[in-house]
Amino acid sequence: MMKKYVITGGPSSGKSTLLRALEKKGFAVIEESAKEVIFLEKQRGVNEPWLEETFVDFQTKIVELQLKKEAEIPSDTDIVFIDRGVPDVLAYFKHRKFEPSQKLLECVKNRKYEKVFLLEQLPVHKKADYRVEDEQEAKRISQLIKQSYQSLGYDLISVPPLGVRKRVEFVLKNM
Numbered sequence: 175m176m177k178k179y180v181i182t183g184g185p186s187s188g189k190s191t192l193l194r195a196l197e198k199k200g201f202a203v204i205e206e207s208a209k210e211v212i213f214l215e216k217q218r219g220v221n222e223p224w225l226e227e228t229f230v231d232f233q234t235k236i237v238e239l240q241l242k243k244e245a246e247i248p249s250d251t252d253i254v255f256i257d258r259g260v261p262d263v264l265a266y267f268k269h270r271k272f273e274p275s276q277k278l279l280e281c282v283k284n285r286k287y288e289k290v291f292l293l294e295q296l297p298v299h300k301k302a303d304y305r306v307e308d309e310q311e312a313k314r315i316s317q318l319i320k321q322s323y324q325s326l327g328y329d330l331i332s333v334p335p336l337g338v339r340k341r342v343e344f345v346l347k348n349m
Contacts, residue, residue, distance in 0.1 A: 184316030
């Protein structure tokens with residue numbers, strides 16, 4: 175049976191870097207859906223899809239893409255690491271003071287992951303070209319992500335702000 179492990183945390187916490195390192199070790203991975211949706215929206219001319227007037231549609235597209243990616247994991251895959259799980263969307267709804275639809279809440283509740291690794295925040299040295307959060311906002315989002323998973327009954331494994339090699343060792347040891 176396939177085991178899905180979520181790598182999550184606030185913006186600029188090192189999720190993608192850790193995911194790439196796990197992929198180099200031979201593990202299957204799913205890249206962050208939000209990043210892809212942002213780039214697709216920018217190609218369509220929507221430069222800030224996270225703004226109030228497009229927020230719900232933007233988050234819906236992220237969840238839909240995430241569900242599609244998770245459904246397309248080959249059935250013979252034993253372990254997959256996922257850059258953000260579906261419950262992350264709840265944190266962004268709360269952060270932006272929007273109410274998720276009942277359909278979205280059901281979708282979130284029905285996702286099951288083996289374990290969730292919450293990456294502790296790294297210092298934000300520079301903003302990525304697809305991110306808008308500063309360090310304080312990133313910390314707030316990280317707290318909301320933690321609360322979202324805990325509200326669904328997950329015991330998160332906190333990953334300290336170590337170098338990438340040490341973080342990989344930590345995750346593999348705690349699987």
